[in-house]
Amino acid sequence: MATVTLRNVKKSFGKTDVIHGVDIDIADGEFIVIVGPSGCGKSTLLRMVAGLETITSGEVQIDGKVVNTIEPMERDIAMVFQNYALYPHMSVFDNMAYGLKIAKVPKSEIADRVATAAKLLQLEPYLQRKPRELSGGQRQRVAMGRAIVRKPAVFLFDEPLSNLDAKLRVQMRLEIKALQRELGVTALYVTHDQVEAMTLADRMVVMNGGVADQIGKPLDVYADPQTAFVAGFIGSPPTNFLDGGLVPGLSNGVTLGIRPEHIQMGDPGRLSAHVAYTEALGAETLIHCRLTDGSQLTARQDASVPIPAEGQSIGITWEDGHAMTFDANGRRL
Amino acid sequence: MEKRVTFKGIWLPILLVAPQIAITAVFFFYPAGQAIWQSLFIPDPFGFSMQWVGLGNFEFLFSDPFYRASFVTTAVFSILVTVVSMGIALYLAVLADRLIKGSGTYRTLLIWPYAVAPAVAGVLWLFMFNTRVGVVSWYLGQLGYDWNHVLNEGEAMGLVVVASAWGRISYNFLFFLAGLQAIPKSVIEAAAIDGARFWTRFRTIVFPLLSPTTFFLLVVNIIYAFFETFGVIHTITSGGPQQATTILVYKVYSDGFVGQDLGSSAAQSVVLLVLVSILTVVQFKYIERRVHY
Amino acid sequence: MSDHTGMVEKRGVGLWLTHLGLIIGVLFIFFPIWLAFVASTVTQPEIVRPPMPLLPGDQFFENYGRALTSGINAPVALMLFNSLVMAMGIALGKIAISLLSAFAIVYFRFPLRKTFFWLIFLTLMLPVEVRIVPTYEVIANFGMLNSYQGLILPLVASATATFLFRQFFMTVPDELAEAARVDGAKPMRFFVDILLPMSRTNIAALFVILFIYGWNQYLWPLLITTDPEMNTIVMGIKQMFPSGDDTADWPVIMATSILAMVPPVLVVVGMQRLFVRGLVESEK
Numbered sequence: 026m027a028t029v030t031l032r033n034v035k036k037s038f039g040k041t042d043v044i045h046g047v048d049i050d051i052a053d054g055e056f057i058v059i060v061g062p063s064g065c066g067k068s069t070l071l072r073m074v075a076g077l078e079t080i081t082s083g084e085v086q087i088d089g090k091v092v093n094t095i096e097p098m099e100r101d102i103a104m105v106f107q108n109y110a111l112y113p114h115m116s117v118f119d120n121m122a123y124g125l126k127i128a129k130v131p132k133s134e135i136a137d138r139v140a141t142a143a144k145l146l147q148l149e150p151y152l153q154r155k156p157r158e159l160s161g162g163q164r165q166r167v168a169m170g171r172a173i174v175r176k177p178a179v180f181l182f183d184e185p186l187s188n189l190d191a192k193l194r195v196q197m198r199l200e201i202k203a204l205q206r207e208l209g210v211t212a213l214y215v216t217h218d219q220v221e222a223m224t225l226a227d228r229m230v231v232m233n234g235g236v237a238d239q240i241g242k243p244l245d246v247y248a249d250p251q252t253a254f255v256a257g258f259i260g261s262p263p264t265n266f267l268d269g270g271l272v273p274g275l276s277n278g279v280t281l282g283i284r285p286e287h288i289q290m291g292d293p294g295r296l297s298a299h300v301a302y303t304e305a306l307g308a309e310t311l312i313h314c315r316l317t318d319g320s321q322l323t324a325r326q327d328a329s330v331p332i333p334a335e336g337q338s339i340g341i342t343w344e345d346g347h348a349m350t351f352d353a354n355g356r357r358l
Numbered sequence: 359m360e361k362r363v364t365f366k367g368i369w370l371p372i373l374l375v376a377p378q379i380a381i382t383a384v385f386f387f388y389p390a391g392q393a394i395w396q397s398l399f400i401p402d403p404f405g406f407s408m409q410w411v412g413l414g415n416f417e418f419l420f421s422d423p424f425y426r427a428s429f430v431t432t433a434v435f436s437i438l439v440t441v442v443s444m445g446i447a448l449y450l451a452v453l454a455d456r457l458i459k460g461s462g463t464y465r466t467l468l469i470w471p472y473a474v475a476p477a478v479a480g481v482l483w484l485f486m487f488n489t490r491v492g493v494v495s496w497y498l499g500q501l502g503y504d505w506n507h508v509l510n511e512g513e514a515m516g517l518v519v520v521a522s523a524w525g526r527i528s529y530n531f532l533f534f535l536a537g538l539q540a541i542p543k544s545v546i547e548a549a550a551i552d553g554a555r556f557w558t559r560f561r562t563i564v565f566p567l568l569s570p571t572t573f574f575l576l577v578v579n580i581i582y583a584f585f586e587t588f589g590v591i592h593t594i595t596s597g598g599p600q601q602a603t604t605i606l607v608y609k610v611y612s613d614g615f616v617g618q619d620l621g622s623s624a625a626q627s628v629v630l631l632v633l634v635s636i637l638t639v640v641q642f643k644y645i646e647r648r649v650h651y
Numbered sequence: 652m653s654d655h656t657g658m659v660e661k662r663g664v665g666l667w668l669t670h671l672g673l674i675i676g677v678l679f680i681f682f683p684i685w686l687a688f689v690a691s692t693v694t695q696p697e698i699v700r701p702p703m704p705l706l707p708g709d710q711f712f713e714n715y716g717r718a719l720t721s722g723i724n725a726p727v728a729l730m731l732f733n734s735l736v737m738a739m740g741i742a743l744g745k746i747a748i749s750l751l752s753a754f755a756i757v758y759f760r761f762p763l764r765k766t767f768f769w770l771i772f773l774t775l776m777l778p779v780e781v782r783i784v785p786t787y788e789v790i791a792n793f794g795m796l797n798s799y800q801g802l803i804l805p806l807v808a809s810a811t812a813t814f815l816f817r818q819f820f821m822t823v824p825d826e827l828a829e830a831a832r833v834d835g836a837k838p839m840r841f842f843v844d845i846l847l848p849m850s851r852t853n854i855a856a857l858f859v860i861l862f863i864y865g866w867n868q869y870l871w872p873l874l875i876t877t878d879p880e881m882n883t884i885v886m887g888i889k890q891m892f893p894s895g896d897d898t899a900d901w902p903v904i905m906a907t908s909i910l911a912m913v914p915p916v917l918v919v920v921g922m923q924r925l926f927v928r929g930l931v932e933s934e935k
Contacts, residue, residue: 077829098835110826114848123844124834171834362825364760365838371759375767378752378808385805386774389785396785450676453669460670466923467677470684473915475867475885481908482683485690491901493686496701527680532927585780589869593889607780614784615874623784630781638775 027088027101027178027211028053029074034083036069036235043069045235046083051213056205058214060222061232062258068183070232071215075104075181088178098124103172104181108188109164111156111171117143118152121170128175135174142170145204162193169204180205182214186221198224219259223247231255253355256282262311265322269350271296279358280351285311287347288324290333294340298322300333314341390631396624415625424601425609425626432605435519436583443523444575447530452560454531455538465535472528476521477589483521484594507595511602514595518603521594522587530575537571538564577641584633606630684912690905691715698901710902718906723891724879727907733802733876734866734883735914740803741865742858745812750850753816754842758828775810779871787874797878806871812857815932819853820846856929859922863915884911 029051036044044066051057059067072078076097092100125135143149146166186194205212222229223243231238239251250256256264269279298314312324350358399408419425454461486494495505507513549559597604614623693708718727795801831841872886891904919926
């Protein structure tokens with residue numbers, strides 16, 4: 026068990042800066058998810074914590090100790106890779122035991138630890154199989170088993186579910202969360218999938234262009250995004266953005282953001298629009314509208330509310346408390 | 359293409375490449391350098407010192423009618439070996455490709471000669487055509503043809519060409535067969551539906567699609583004929599009669615070791631070096647192109 | 652394979668003609684070997700009074716026994732052993748040093764890395780035939796004439812094998828090395844525990860090709876083994892022919908030729924799948 030601290034961590038490859046200075050304090054046993062689009066630097070950040078990537082400047086501390094120059098294995102971490110990175114010629118047992126063998130853990134203890142992990146992950150019947158004889162979900166479990174047996178202080182996950190199909194992804198997501206709670210271990214999890222971030226994280230870090238835009242509890246981040254990027258990236262369908270010039274009471278250069286569920290439709294509305302098309306998803310309905318200037322807007326309403334006809338003219342409104350305004354740089358006002 | 363992850367350390371990797379670099383330096387670059395250096399000198403008549411002659415050895419070499427003849431011999435020999443072995447191999451590969459069943463059996467039967475050393479192939483063919491005991495030459499005699507490759511230059515060339523090509527058929531056959539089997543059957547069937555007969559299909563569809571394999575084999579076979587046929591020539595003709603089968607590699611050997619003419623032999627090595635470089639560059643260009651395919 | 656049938660496939664007469672063509676090809680390939688085998692089972696008088704028989708005689712054990720135990724200049728059994736040492740030495744040596752250097756070049760960044768890479772690449776252009784006289788002098792200066800080191804070392808450096816392994820290592824996912832690092836494996840441990848076992852098939856395929864390459868060497872052993880006891884079998888055959896007008900001992904020479912073919916042929920036919928793979932890969 027350990028805390029992890031990042032102090033103004035920066036990374037450049039040659040002359041290209043990919044991480045511009047990130048500060049994160051992770052408490053013992055906390056589940057932190059780093060989320061962002063591809064190329065935002067989230068994997069690089071994780072790999073710096075792992076020790077697989079050198080740190081250009083700043084500090085990474087694990088349990089209060091600076092680990093910048095320490096080899097991965099001495100950092101007391103374990104990592105689950107996107108493509109599992111199982112050793113293809115070794116059995117499941119040997120894959121999980123490999124790190125322990127290198128650490129010269131006594132044989133009987135290796136057997137115990139692997140057996141415990143295998144039980145936890147329901148891998149007992151497969152211990153003698155090779156990775157190629159396993160399904161995607163089973164391989165994923167072996168990768169986690171390899172991390173668990175080492176009893177690390179910190180778990181690092183690099184997009185571990187992105188190679189699985191949608192159904193399995195949901196199941197494994199729940200398993201990972203349950204496992205982390207049970208083991209009480211600190212976890213750092215990288216993903217581009219905001220649903221994974223929302224459901225797994227104690228706190229999430231939203232990264233954009235090498236910068237941590239916002240760090241906070243998922244619902245806080247959702248309810249109170251600090252930048253236009255965060256507002257747009259977290260939440261599906263994404264936040265609607267309107268040019269301030271269109272809205273009475275706002276000036277040009279300011280952007281207004283309203284989440285789809287906060288848009289109300291009724292006659293007197295603040296803006297007028299017409300319904301472009303609707304998507305009934307069962308529990309809810311998405312209504313795509315077009316404003317008079319051509320910009321688009323999506324509203325989400327409960328299935329019990331009658332669905333307006335396509336082409337119909339409607340008024341759009343929202344409560345003041347739900348309106349988010351951003352300056353020209355995308356910062357929240 | 360580079361690996362993302364690299365291990366740290368400088369001395370370990372240097373230690374790891376050291377054996378190969380050491381062997382390369384001692385047995386490749388030093389001798390090659392020596393060859394270039396020696397090609398610029400001639401030993402004095404008493405063998406005590408070397409006299410600088412610049413490009414004199416090369417001038418002498420290219421004014422030597424035997425050396426120029428050896429160039430022509432090498433060209434004729436290489437072209438014949440390449441054409442004969444590739445021709446027979448392509449013919450057999452096209453036949454084998456037409457079979458649904460049994461092409462594997464023929465492949466097994468046809469890859470044998472790859473394992474036979476050129477020198478051994480030379481002995482086998484020498485035995486068949488031996489002027490005193492050879493079975494083939496005896497039957498030719500019965501037919502009224504007096505075979506004597508020991509005296510007849512054309513027959514000597516023919517024999518070393520056939521013996522060299524024979525051992526090379528397997529290799530070419532394997533690559534041609536693989537090339538043919540890689541051509542989608544649908545393309546050929548489409549041509550058949552368009553009414554193209556076998557020969558037309560082969561000429562207009564199969565052969566063009568096979569051209570990367572053919573070009574590759576052309577280069578590889580020429581390199582083979584240049585360098586790896588020494589054993590055939592040494593066992594069958596020893597370069598004779600009247601140097602009719604003295605290819606360049608054989609001449610380096612006979613001038614350097616038998617004739618002890620070190621300056622000339624070194625100059626010949628340098629000429630060969632240039633030839634291999636050209637062939638390697640051609641081959642490399644080809645590989646590069648295939649990578650971008 | 653349904654896409655194989657249809658109008659392109661030949662049937663009836665065409666099919667038989669295809670087989671006939673192939674059988675003629677096989678006979679052309681086999682005839683010299685068959686004749687050598689027949690000659691190795693008959694007596695000398697049967698050969699020197701042409702035409703020799705075309706079916707095997709009863710002297711098999713006599714001729715092969717004579718070849719193996721006494722030969723002409725040296726017992727062929729000894730030459731077989733020399734060939735085996737040379738072929739194994741070259742094949743294993745090439746594989747070992749190529750594996751190490753490919754590992755260094757792919758997995759490390761170190762000064763002169765590019766230079767070393769090109770130095771190795773350049774050796775493609777220097778077949779032993781091109782540099783025979785100076786290489787011979789190097790070996791003579793080292794006192795390695797008539798020695799196994801002399802037979803093996805100059806042929807051990809191989810750009811082809813290094814490239815093949817480099818190519819293969821490039822296809823190994825980066826995460827595997829990272830996982831090994833996280834597991835605490837030092838570079839050599841990763842090499843031995845992970846990379847080598849994963850390269851098994853490539854190593855085996857290359858071994859087949861290199862064994863044959865080593866076994867079939869002719870010019871180099873011819874130059875540096877003046878002592879008949881050190882002759883390899885492939886170059887030893889030519890030494891069995893008498894100089895001048897004497898009649899060659901054909902049954903023993905042909906028995907030796909057959910013996911020279913057996914090991915590489917067994918390797919090629921027995922490991923056909925690996926052989927074809929090795930051939931195709933090493934030419935890439």
